[in-house]
Amino acid sequence: MLTYSYYPGCTLRTKAKELDAYARASAAALGVELVELPEWQCCGGVYSSAGNEPVTKLAAVRALIAARDAGTPLVTVCSACYNVLAQVNHELRTNPAFAAKVAQYLELAAPYTGETEVLHLLQVLRDHVGFEAVRAAVKHPLTDRRIAPYYGCLLLRPGKVLQFDDPENPQTLEALLTALGATPVITAERNECCGGYRVVEDASFAGQRSDAIAASAADFGAELLITACPLCRYNLQKTGRLPVVYFTELLAEALGVKEAAQHG
């Protein structure tokens, strides 16, 4: 059994419950134990690159420290939470002045300097479970289904900090789809922005961005788009061009735990 601390994030408690439920069910089916942190707060959704913004990062630091104390890596499944947790952790690891400032705010006996390993669930599947083992656990292969992975920004950038995958030619979701028996459809827009949070202020702009992405996936003959981000999913779905689901839903379907997750 592989054991991890788990940070669901606020959107997975509300509008993206299925992203969470399918992640937990699939993890369990693959022998991965996700232990939810006893306490966690919203990560803030976006990371600030400014060097003098410690206060907005404290919620992330608390989660990172809790995982360190539990002696496990910290796993999350929302792209935005992943981006924030990983970037804050990197900042603490590489910037002693920032780590000292944070220690002061949180009244820590010694500064936390980024010891926790932050992982997206996709990294756990790829690097710890292994896609071969995922393939072996598939009960209902997604044969003949043409599915376009959509990464967006938050899983990939900044590439140097996250080191999740090659930001210009990512392979992780494609390899997962292949392991599930589906045919990955690679599109040019898979790592371009969906319009993100600007939808709040200007829905038509976000609509144009997302439409370019969905149209390109449809042009390449995809029947479905997958993502790990609730906001990407929201923006892409609004285009009405093709259905958009979380990667965890497809995973749960292929592993034969989808029904159980819905009622769990």
Add this chain to the structure above:
Amino acid sequence: MADTTEILRMSGVDPRKCMRCGKCTATCPSYNEMDIPPHRFVYLVEQGRVETLLSCRTIWKCLSCFACVERCPRGVEPAKLIEALRLTKLRPQGGDHLQPAQLADIEDDDLPQQALVSALRKFSK
């Protein structure tokens, strides 16, 4: 008001590394909406034109998608300069670009919390 030195310190960016190739602007999904596109933004910081940048539209149009950061051949990281200017604009009293009350008007039950918290972080103090 912040001066250029403060912007450089906040962002950790050295605009003098820029060779004005325009690649950041070419890859920016929002450049059409901006009055000052990313490559020019970098140049204006180098020129110390902080006042101009504090009142430009670009700081609200940037998506923080980091495409410019990833693809700049000189590692200039234009989005970090935009973030520093946006924060400098937001921090003083009355600097908010978006009021929480405006969000209450959005009637869309599907909109994820993530969108609201992110927009508030980027557009208000």
